[in-house]
Amino acid sequence: MIDKSLRWLDDRLGVSKGGRTFLDKIFPDHWSFMLGEIALYSFVVLLATGVFLSLYYVPSAHEVIYHGSYAPLRGQRVSEAYASTVGLSFDVKSGLLMRQAHHWAADVFLGSIAVHMARVFFTGAFRKPRELNWIVGITMLILGIANGFLGYSLPDDLVSGTGIRIAYSIIESIPLVGSYLAFFVFGGNYPGNGVIIPRFFVLHVLIVPAVIVGLLAAHLGLLVKQKHTQFPGKGKTERNVVGSPMFPTFMAKTTGFMFMVTAALFLLGGFAQINPIWQFGQYQPYQISYAVQPDWYMGWLDGALRVMPSWEWVGWGHTWPLEVFIPAVLFPGIVFNLFIVWPFLEAKFTKDTAYHHLLDRPRDRPKRTSAGAAVLMLLFMLFCASSTDVLANYFHISLNTVLVTFRFLVVLMPIATFFVTHAICIEMQRAEGVGRRKRAVVVTRSATGEFATYDADVRPGDGHEELEAIPVPTYIDLTPRHLATGPGVRRVMR
Amino acid sequence: MRRLFRGRYVVPSVLAGAVGLVGLLMFAPGAARAAGTGASTGAAGMRSYATAGTPASGATPTPCTLATATPTTSGSPISYTSLPASCIPPGEQLFAANCSSCHGTDAAGSALAPNLRGVGAGTVDFWVSTGRMPLADSSIQATRKPPRFDRLQTLEIAAYVQSLAPGGVQIPSVDLQQASVSNGGRLFTLNCAACHTITGAGDALYKGAYAPSLHQATVQQIVEAIRSGPGNMPRFGPGNITNQEAADIAAYVHGVIQHPSDPGGFGLGGVGPVAEGFVGLLFGVGLLMLVSFWIGERS
Numbered sequence: 001m002i003d004k005s006l007r008w009l010d011d012r013l014g015v016s017k018g019g020r021t022f023l024d025k026i027f028p029d030h031w032s033f034m035l036g037e038i039a040l041y042s043f044v045v046l047l048a049t050g051v052f053l054s055l056y057y058v059p060s061a062h063e064v065i066y067h068g069s070y071a072p073l074r075g076q077r078v079s080e081a082y083a084s085t086v087g088l089s090f091d092v093k094s095g096l097l098m099r100q101a102h103h104w105a106a107d108v109f110l111g112s113i114a115v116h117m118a119r120v121f122f123t124g125a126f127r128k129p130r131e132l133n134w135i136v137g138i139t140m141l142i143l144g145i146a147n148g149f150l151g152y153s154l155p156d157d158l159v160s161g162t163g164i165r166i167a168y169s170i171i172e173s174i175p176l177v178g179s180y181l182a183f184f185v186f187g188g189n190y191p192g193n194g195v196i197i198p199r200f201f202v203l204h205v206l207i208v209p210a211v212i213v214g215l216l217a218a219h220l221g222l223l224v225k226q227k228h229t230q231f232p233g234k235g236k237t238e239r240n241v242v243g244s245p246m247f248p249t250f251m252a253k254t255t256g257f258m259f260m261v262t263a264a265l266f267l268l269g270g271f272a273q274i275n276p277i278w279q280f281g282q283y284q285p286y287q288i289s290y291a292v293q294p295d296w297y298m299g300w301l302d303g304a305l306r307v308m309p310s311w312e313w314v315g316w317g318h319t320w321p322l323e324v325f326i327p328a329v330l331f332p333g334i335v336f337n338l339f340i341v342w343p344f345l346e347a348k349f350t351k352d353t354a355y356h357h358l359l360d361r362p363r364d365r366p367k368r369t370s371a372g373a374a375v376l377m378l379l380f381m382l383f384c385a386s387s388t389d390v391l392a393n394y395f396h397i398s399l400n401t402v403l404v405t406f407r408f409l410v411v412l413m414p415i416a417t418f419f420v421t422h423a424i425c426i427e428m429q430r431a432e433g434v435g436r437r438k439r440a441v442v443v444t445r446s447a448t449g450e451f452a453t454y455d456a457d458v459r460p461g462d463g464h465e466e467l468e469a470i471p472v473p474t475y476i477d478l479t480p481r482h483l484a485t486g487p488g489v490r491r492v493m494r
Numbered sequence: 495m496r497r498l499f500r501g502r503y504v505v506p507s508v509l510a511g512a513v514g515l516v517g518l519l520m521f522a523p524g525a526a527r528a529a530g531t532g533a534s535t536g537a538a539g540m541r542s543y544a545t546a547g548t549p550a551s552g553a554t555p556t557p558c559t560l561a562t563a564t565p566t567t568s569g570s571p572i573s574y575t576s577l578p579a580s581c582i583p584p585g586e587q588l589f590a591a592n593c594s595s596c597h598g599t600d601a602a603g604s605a606l607a608p609n610l611r612g613v614g615a616g617t618v619d620f621w622v623s624t625g626r627m628p629l630a631d632s633s634i635q636a637t638r639k640p641p642r643f644d645r646l647q648t649l650e651i652a653a654y655v656q657s658l659a660p661g662g663v664q665i666p667s668v669d670l671q672q673a674s675v676s677n678g679g680r681l682f683t684l685n686c687a688a689c690h691t692i693t694g695a696g697d698a699l700y701k702g703a704y705a706p707s708l709h710q711a712t713v714q715q716i717v718e719a720i721r722s723g724p725g726n727m728p729r730f731g732p733g734n735i736t737n738q739e740a741a742d743i744a745a746y747v748h749g750v751i752q753h754p755s756d757p758g759g760f761g762l763g764g765v766g767p768v769a770e771g772f773v774g775l776l777f778g779v780g781l782l783m784l785v786s787f788w789i790g791e792r793s
Contacts, residue, residue, distance in 0.1 A: 031790025038782045072675045072750045089758075096758055107774030108782070115779055158683065158692055159767075253789055260785050268778055273758035274770050279750075280692050281683045289683070289692035290705070296771020387768040392698035398634075399698040 027250045028230040028243035032119045037254060038112035041261035042105045043216070049102035050205065056088035056095065057081070059201035061156065061194030070278050078282040081197050085155040086278050101269030106148050108265060110297040113141050121342075121372050124360035125229045128353065131343040133222040138339045140215050143208055145297050150204040152295055155275075156197060161283025162292045164196065166305070173324035191285050232358045241357075291393075293386050303385030304331050307406050335375075366425035370418045377417040381410045556580055558650060571672040571741035572717060574664040577615060577653035585654030588647055592628055601658055606632075613722070614662020615652035620718035622648045624711075634702040635725055638710065666717040670745045673738075678746030681739055685730070694751035699726060708747050716744040 010016045027033070060080040066073045068083065069090050078086075088095040117137060120126055126134035149167070153160045168190045171182040185199075186192035227241050236242045244250045268274075280289065294302050304327035313320040346368065347353060362369040384391070385406040392399040440456035556578035590599060596607035603609030610618065621627040622643055626636035641648065652665060683692060689705035691697050696707035703726050711719070717740050723729025735743070754761075762769040 029791035031787045031792055034786035034790050035783065038779065038786070070755070072679050072746065075676050076680060100758055104774055104778060107771060108778035111775045111779035112782065115783065158687070257786065257789065261782055264778060264781050264785075268774070269759075271759040272770075272773055272777070273756070273761045274774075275767070276756065276758060276761065279754065279756075281679060284683075287683050287687065289687040290689055290697040291691040291693075291695065293767050295767045296774065299768065299771060383771075389698045390768060393696060393704050396702075396704075398702035400701050402698075 023245070023247040025224060025246040026227070026241045026243045027246065028228050028241065030231055033228065034257060035112055035116040035119055037257055038261055039109055039116055040216070041258045042109035042112060042265065043212070044258070045105040045262055045265050046102060046109060047209070049098045049105065050209075052098045053088065053102055054205055056084060056092055057154065057201075058084040059154070059198045061197045073278065073281075076282070079156045079197070081154060081156040082277070082282045085157075089278065097266070097269050100272075100274050101266050103274045104268040104272070105265045106151060107296060110141070110144050110148060113137075113144060117141065118372070118376070122362040122369055123229070123231075124356065124365060124368070126343045127356040128343075128347065129226055129355055130222070130229075133219060133226070134343055135340055136215050136219050136222065138336065140212055140219065142336060143212050143215070147204055147208040147212070148295055149298055150200045150208065152275075153200055154197065154204060155277045156283050157277035158280040158283050158287060158289050159277075159292050161285070162288055163294055165190065165285070169324055170328040173321040174329055175320060175325065227357070229357055229359050236358065238355065238357050291390055296383065299386040300379045300382040301328060301332060303382035303406075304328065306388055307382070307385045307403065307410055309407070363425040363428040366422050366429075369425055370421035373421040374414040374418040378410065378414040381406065381413050385410065558584065558646070558653070570737060571669050572666045572737040573669075575615075575667055577649055577656065577665075581650045581653035582657045585650035585652070588643070588651050589654050592642070593651070601655055610655050611659040612661050613655065614664055615656040616663035616665045616718045617722040617724075618652040618655045619648060619665050620715055620722055620724060622651055624715055626724075635704065638706055663718060663722045666714060666721070668713045668717055668741050668744050670713065670741070670748065673741040673745035675742070675745050675749050677739070678742035678744070679750060681735070681743050682746050685735070686743065689727075694747060709752055711747065713744045713748050716747050717741070
């Protein structure tokens, strides 16, 4: 029956040919190639929980009297956005779990993108022919950060409202067009006429996710088209791909991984409180709380704003708010553009125009590795600087001391990181036997009770043997037993 | 699963767990509360603003006990304690022994400490009952610590200082039954959250000063602080915040901030998204990286 209907479909669509190729697609098995999958499955969780939330959320700044089940808020005038978010947290079955899982999924989504991007960067997977996919990835990262900020702002609570206020100032700080742009986005002077919540809502649930889905399809399509990179190793060359086929091995593995990602996110959603907006209350432009930071992926921008000295320049009849423009517009602009042009810069400086399917070990490219580490350190320092007040309060140090310290750290730590990483890479290159598994030491005891030790024989796959290109057939074939790097592993030509 | 517990996973998992635990402890509510060299110049701003019920300087000698110090509730959410005159002599002795070296034998102040005449019994009660006086050390701000004096001794000192000059802040007694938590929340957000944070966790201010956590403050101390403005805190008179509103705020701090109905799992200290990002990266991304390490190839 199934066979018959499939044949009917195949006669008309010819799916079996493409399907066969797809099911035989080879995916290398290294664990670090699964980091992007964390982001993929977090995104799936984001979509699913987001649909649930959008059924109950009301994107309106219209004021209503709160009558829900959270007693301390009863009788207060709050916006519909805030009231409905508190309502879906307390009065909708499993609503709070869904909201918290959604928020954790956003944090993990961007975290795994960062880790995945670091893997791609440090192993040189962005090199020709994969520059385009690198750029698609960066674009998704930027969109993800933006959408995280938009979603964080939707509950219209006191903490996120402060963030919107900062965003308004940042837009305003752009020379020449800033105030016009801010008026355009907010529909007038801050806080606008309540249009910002519905606008953010449409962007957050419709436009940005749609773009991300499109880019995601391109990202995965390019991956399938260009095939995955692999680490150098036995039988792995620039001309082949060694790994598990899509069906059944990879499919089983990745489906299991999807469930584990979902489980981890819902565990966090159930056990760790995130963004308890009922404690914060409704946002009013004239009210503010202290200890306000953005979510972690925006933290480095907030930190940059905090450590920036208050440089302001008045000229040509205008005030030029450099203390906002430089850290909040110029700096992230430079960072993201640097990410985007890095593959081309590197190709230009190394004069390397070859195709690369085999990955680098980070230590073998000390300059790239230390540059990446320095940028990571810079962003981490800025992230820490976004909690100056919390650190000062916790360690009982003066807030001013903490701030000045961070001004130095933000500059000095990346420089130090560069040189330390570089030195470590060079040391590791020089060390003997690096990258090879240590040979086991065998201890024997003789009949007379004497102990003796010697190194065990080299085992296959230990990295001690020379690499050689192995000719493989152009169609899929089970790897000969003596060449297999693991059970069920296959290789295909690129 | 068994493979997870083999030797080479033990070290990374234990490390990750340890880092996670330390992180959780760091951001756990109350961790920041415990310690502290703090400090204080606060009393400089204390002046009397009103004479809401001067204590009776005894006609009949009522014994100075906690019972006689209990106020009579009068239908208003805040009523004031009248301390009997018999409290004054022991208060004078306590003051001479513990306070006079800085504040002077007649409480008129010195180069080290402010004049206490006219600050009122409530102001004294706040500083002494929160343990801020006597000072631990003279740094930028007085730190909350276990009080040196018991309740009766505190009231005696307060009575003595009150007897020196009329006026000042009186010791309030708050009837939370008549207070509105909801209105208190609105007023708290408007007047208090900018420094104490919306969750009452407290935060750093300029040059080493800080807004303390409100999680230990008693209802009485909250109203005394509102009225007397200790340290860097502004003083809110009845023109700013009525007695009813002060009681509302106290009810909110007591009922919501100190005893939140707090679903959603472990609160992460009420210090904002930095702690959340920490947990998300460590437990979320970290855990999933371990999982991918578990199911992926490692050569």
